[in-house]
Amino acid sequence: MEHCDADVLALVALGEPAPAPDADHLAHCPLCSEELESLTRVVGAARTATDEDLPAAPPDRVWAAIAGELRLQDSGAGTPPPPARPTGPVGSDGAAAPALPDPAPVRPGPVNGSAARSPEHLRNGAPPAGPGGAVPNGVTPHGVMPHGAAPLGVRRRRRMPRWALAACAALLGAVAGVGATLAATGGETPGTQVTAKASLQPVAVARADGTAQLDRVPAGSRSLEVSVKGLPATSGYFEVWLMDPSHRKLIAIGTLGPDGSARLTVPDNVDLHEYSVVDVSVQPYNGSPAHSGDSVVRGPLSS
Amino acid sequence: MTWGATGVLSASVAGVPTLTDEEIAAGFARGEDSALVEAYRRWGPLVHTLAVRSLGDPAEAEDVTQTVFVSAWRGRGTYSAASGTLAGWLVGITRHKIADALAARSRRDRSVASATEAAAHAPGPVSPEAAVDRVLVADELTTLPEPQQQLLRMAFYDDLTQAQIAQRTGLPLGTVKSHIRRGLQRLRRRLEVDGGAL
Numbered sequence: 212m213e214h215c216d217a218d219v220l221a222l223v224a225l226g227e228p229a230p231a232p233d234a235d236h237l238a239h240c241p242l243c244s245e246e247l248e249s250l251t252r253v254v255g256a257a258r259t260a261t262d263e264d265l266p267a268a269p270p271d272r273v274w275a276a277i278a279g280e281l282r283l284q285d286s287g288a289g290t291p292p293p294p295a296r297p298t299g300p301v302g303s304d305g306a307a308a309p310a311l312p313d314p315a316p317v318r319p320g321p322v323n324g325s326a327a328r329s330p331e332h333l334r335n336g337a338p339p340a341g342p343g344g345a346v347p348n349g350v351t352p353h354g355v356m357p358h359g360a361a362p363l364g365v366r367r368r369r370r371m372p373r374w375a376l377a378a379c380a381a382l383l384g385a386v387a388g389v390g391a392t393l394a395a396t397g398g399e400t401p402g403t404q405v406t407a408k409a410s411l412q413p414v415a416v417a418r419a420d421g422t423a424q425l426d427r428v429p430a431g432s433r434s435l436e437v438s439v440k441g442l443p444a445t446s447g448y449f450e451v452w453l454m455d456p457s458h459r460k461l462i463a464i465g466t467l468g469p470d471g472s473a474r475l476t477v478p479d480n481v482d483l484h485e486y487s488v489v490d491v492s493v494q495p496y497n498g499s500p501a502h503s504g505d506s507v508v509r510g511p512l513s514s
Numbered sequence: 515m516t517w518g519a520t521g522v523l524s525a526s527v528a529g530v531p532t533l534t535d536e537e538i539a540a541g542f543a544r545g546e547d548s549a550l551v552e553a554y555r556r557w558g559p560l561v562h563t564l565a566v567r568s569l570g571d572p573a574e575a576e577d578v579t580q581t582v583f584v585s586a587w588r589g590r591g592t593y594s595a596a597s598g599t600l601a602g603w604l605v606g607i608t609r610h611k612i613a614d615a616l617a618a619r620s621r622r623d624r625s626v627a628s629a630t631e632a633a634a635h636a637p638g639p640v641s642p643e644a645a646v647d648r649v650l651v652a653d654e655l656t657t658l659p660e661p662q663q664q665l666l667r668m669a670f671y672d673d674l675t676q677a678q679i680a681q682r683t684g685l686p687l688g689t690v691k692s693h694i695r696r697g698l699q700r701l702r703r704r705l706e707v708d709g710g711a712l
Contacts, residue, residue, distance in 0.1 A: 221698050267559055504661055
């Protein structure tokens with residue numbers, strides 16, 4: 212027979228049985244076996260990885276030691292030149308994102324919510340403990356989160372390790388916190404009040420991040436101030452969404468301005484207990500009102 | 515207020531755009547200090563975590579991280595963008611330094627000849643090779659676009675078959691398959707590009 216289909220090799224690498232003709236072929240074809248072996252290596256690495264394998268910044272003293280050993284002057288190492296924006300589409304290295312012909316997101320739909328509730332809970336979980344935002348001392352004009360420091364959960368359920376449980380607990384706590392705060396500020400509160408915030412972590416663009424802050428003004432209307440940096444270049448626009456934690460129910464609340472920020476009104480009747488996640492997507496100008504499936508940053512609101 | 519990302523909040527005010535990897539690499543090769551700063555900011559976490567996960571000793575890992583960036587900066591003349599990414603080059607140097615640290619450790623253990631010392635430094639259950647794979651794959655997984663990332667997480671960690679994933683997400687099976695295939699291939703490419711074989 213012909214060589215195994217790439218989809219079949221992916222299937223087998225993930226542990227599903229190969230259809231009989233493919234299994235026979237695999238037993239005899241060094242080319243397909245080699246291909247399968249390299250995919251199996253990837254699957255094995257992914258399945259054994261924990262959050263501790265996510266790149267985390269070294270302590271500040273490491274940079275201090277490097278700068279000292281290389282005799283870098285603070286002034287000499289000074290301000291990086293004004294950087295150009297990445298020119299590719301979504302995806303910081305432009306590798307896979309542009310190749311996605313069908314970025315159909317998991318849309319709100321008739322699927323029952325509990326089934327896929329777990330998949331992305333942890334990605335919005337608590338940041339790992341430890342030296343998170345260590346950046347070179349004295350030589351960095353802006354404290355951008357280091358690449359890869361995003362506190363995204365790598366593993367879930369079955370083999371859920373302790374940190375994952377902690378992340379779940381933190382998320383539940385955060386959601387409960389929103390509820391408590393909203394309830395507490397529901398009455399006549401004098402003056403604008405910050406009732407919840409979200410740290411927006413990268414989804415598709417590694418170096419994008421941002422913040423969202425929910426304000427309530429005396430009249431009772433709520434507004435969400437969103438600011439994102441490291442946005443990819445796009446011929447489209449950036450839409451801000453409120454999502455439920457399973458990412459199945461979405462409400463579009465507005466678009467970001469050219470500076471990557473916007474103050475958007477949250478409709479009065481939106482229940483932020485339910486729509487507790489802020490998401491920013493890059494949208495093509497194709498007339499479709501649906502989420503493109505290409506999220507740039509996302510984070511849960513918490514008080 | 516248990517919100518833990520005040521650093522992000524203050525950092526986001528300026529909305530500073532980001533240099534591309536290639537721009538950092540070019541500046542690095544030209545010997546611009548600012549490019550070293552950017553390279554450290556972008557890949558320091560990767561280098562450091564590779565060292566931590568391979569060596570299991572935080573102090574040694576910090577030493578390795580320092581040595582990698584010092585050596586890379588001093589040897590920047592030998593970096594060529596034509597032969598690979600700066601990240602891959604740094605990972606290659608990291609692997610050498612990890613190997614050096616492990617060799618030094620076993621020399622130390624032999625000379626000390628102390629059973630307890632040797633036990634304390636016993637190599638972990640995994641090879642540095644496997645540690646590098648895991649760090650690179652974990653990192654790359656977090657950069658995959660949606661829904662590719664979510665579908666792969668379901669396949670990796672929920673032990674769902676692709677048919678089950680299609681059922682749960684409501685996506686057509688063919689779409690699930692092609693996302694998972696592309697996602698896996700991108701993870702593999704990361705291992706090939708940045709794996710920096712010894």
